[in-house]
Amino acid sequence: MTVLTADWLLSDTLAPQVEGDPLAPLYAGSDRGELVLPFCAACALPLDLDQQVCDGCGAAEITWRAVEPTGTVHSMTVMHRREPGLVVAAEPYPILDVELASGHRLIMTTRTHPSSLPRIGDPVAVAFRNLGGVAIPSADLDPAAPPTTEASS
Amino acid sequence: MTASDVALVGLGMTAMSLSPGRAPQELAREALGLALADAGVTHGDVDGLLVGSSQGIRPDRLGVAFAAQGGFSDLRLLEHVEIKGATTIAMIQRAALAIETGVARTVVCVFADAPLVAGKGAGSAYAHSGGQSGVRGLERASGMLGSVPTYALLAQRWMHLSGATADDLCAMATTTRAWALGNPAAVVRTPLDAEGYLASPLIAEPLRRLDCARPVNGAVAVVVSGDTGLGHPVRVRVRGSGREHPVRHRRAGAESWFGGGRRAVDDALAAAGMSRSDLDVAELYDPFSVVTLMLLEEYGLTDGRTAGEFVRAGETGPGGRLPTNTGGGQLSGFYLQGMTPLAEAVIQLRGDGGERQVAGASTALVGGIGGRLDHHAALLLERAA
Ligand SMILES: [Zn+2]
Numbered sequence: 001m002t003v004l005t006a007d008w009l010l011s012d013t014l015a016p017q018v019e020g021d022p023l024a025p026l027y028a029g030s031d032r033g034e035l036v037l038p039f040c041a042a043c044a045l046p047l048d049l050d051q052q053v054c055d056g057c058g059a060a061e062i063t064w065r066a067v068e069p070t071g072t073v074h075s076m077t078v079m080h081r082r083e084p085g086l087v088v089a090a091e092p093y094p095i096l097d098v099e100l101a102s103g104h105r106l107i108m109t110t111r112t113h114p115s116s117l118p119r120i121g122d123p124v125a126v127a128f129r130n131l132g133g134v135a136i137p138s139a140d141l142d143p144a145a146p147p148t149t150e151a152s153s
Numbered sequence: 154m155t156a157s158d159v160a161l162v163g164l165g166m167t168a169m170s171l172s173p174g175r176a177p178q179e180l181a182r183e184a185l186g187l188a189l190a191d192a193g194v195t196h197g198d199v200d201g202l203l204v205g206s207s208q209g210i211r212p213d214r215l216g217v218a219f220a221a222q223g224g225f226s227d228l229r230l231l232e233h234v235e236i237k238g239a240t241t242i243a244m245i246q247r248a249a250l251a252i253e254t255g256v257a258r259t260v261v262c263v264f265a266d267a268p269l270v271a272g273k274g275a276g277s278a279y280a281h282s283g284g285q286s287g288v289r290g291l292e293r294a295s296g297m298l299g300s301v302p303t304y305a306l307l308a309q310r311w312m313h314l315s316g317a318t319a320d321d322l323c324a325m326a327t328t329t330r331a332w333a334l335g336n337p338a339a340v341v342r343t344p345l346d347a348e349g350y351l352a353s354p355l356i357a358e359p360l361r362r363l364d365c366a367r368p369v370n371g372a373v374a375v376v377v378s379g380d381t382g383l384g385h386p387v388r389v390r391v392r393g394s395g396r397e398h399p400v401r402h403r404r405a406g407a408e409s410w411f412g413g414g415r416r417a418v419d420d421a422l423a424a425a426g427m428s429r430s431d432l433d434v435a436e437l438y439d440p441f442s443v444v445t446l447m448l449l450e451e452y453g454l455t456d457g458r459t460a461g462e463f464v465r466a467g468e469t470g471p472g473g474r475l476p477t478n479t480g481g482g483q484l485s486g487f488y489l490q491g492m493t494p495l496a497e498a499v500i501q502l503r504g505d506g507g508e509r510q511v512a513g514a515s516t517a518l519v520g521g522i523g524g525r526l527d528h529h530a531a532l533l534l535e536r537a538a
Contacts, residue, residue, distance in 0.1 A: 023263070023288070055402060079356075080355040083299075083365065095297055105409060107297055108295050
């Protein structure tokens, strides 16, 4: 018997494509437990995840590197609509827009079902949840909580 | 030829339908026929065709093949215009430019959309679209399903910055619905008060179902011409337009969604030689109640008040200083992206608004937004004397 980690929130069918994806460096970093994000190789400006050319200096070379996994809440909503077949959680769930210490803004949910929710401006730590075998950056509001697990044979 | 000779001289609309079934091409064909008849012209009078369609969830979206599908002969102008929700105004700008420069004389702009498909609700159809790749793939893997949570994040941030409240959203939703009662083409025409609004379920905080547009299937076509010898007896002149495409980055130091739009309105007003106090009606793109509130402030239409104060004082409602979204708006299912705000402006300026007619309306501002407030477009229309 193997124990698979199942995401608390979403169906595995929403696992992102990793191979050949523009965000592959982010997923590879997440798999190692590192938050890896893109910067301009020339001037170190934090770039959007899909940015090809730096708007600060015009350079086209991008460096993905690990950043400090902390930030503050830029905005947050609680999603009440739970799409059948895609959302497995039985309760409304949070979506956070986190402004990271690196300067990037990243959309994420929480690593586990949260016991309480932060407000705009509150600090958050970033960890990872596992969705269909892909590690996804997520806000770690309850560091002591174990990930949801399910047994399968 | 001067810009003021360019006018909207024909309008055709299908029903706003909640029933899936008809393909975008079929809906477009019906709207086209109605618009040509409204203008009193035939296919042979048309030398330009612009098509628009929502990107997204249908592979059979309307495209330039509609020139052949729609029965046209050789054309001098044919394009698929695409800047998301600001597409309609971009089409009118493109048509006006072609007419002013002599490229074409009479241009038809057609938009068709059919997001409702059999077996799924609209929310479900949007939730299942978007794919598993790129930024959208990561967002969807983080629970951002459909378009509502995006605008919920934007709404929460805007309320945090501006001090706007849930009461303001409620006032916007109920005031907009008051207009729908007089529009037989709106899908939702029942009166709405605060109690009814609060009974509406939350979709993504702070947005309730009644803060969200009601998707429909349908099409709208308009005939734009510089030929003063043809068209509907009441000409609606294109007096000015403006665009603004703020290129934003999601990083510390700037807002992700706000700012932009005012210059588009300023440019449209300047071209028309008008000021904000000259506006009789405003028809804004309102996929969510919060967007109308934000646009009223960003466009500088609230006399220095907050949008919430302006709306709660009744200024956007029937009898108000700036009647806004007088067809009930996209919130009431009068929603074919930018085309319904444009159509409602034409209806008001022709005096064809029936129970919802704004007395003496002779000027209209039409506003369009696209993406996550990344594209702003403004159009100034005036009834010909
Ligand atoms: Zn750079």
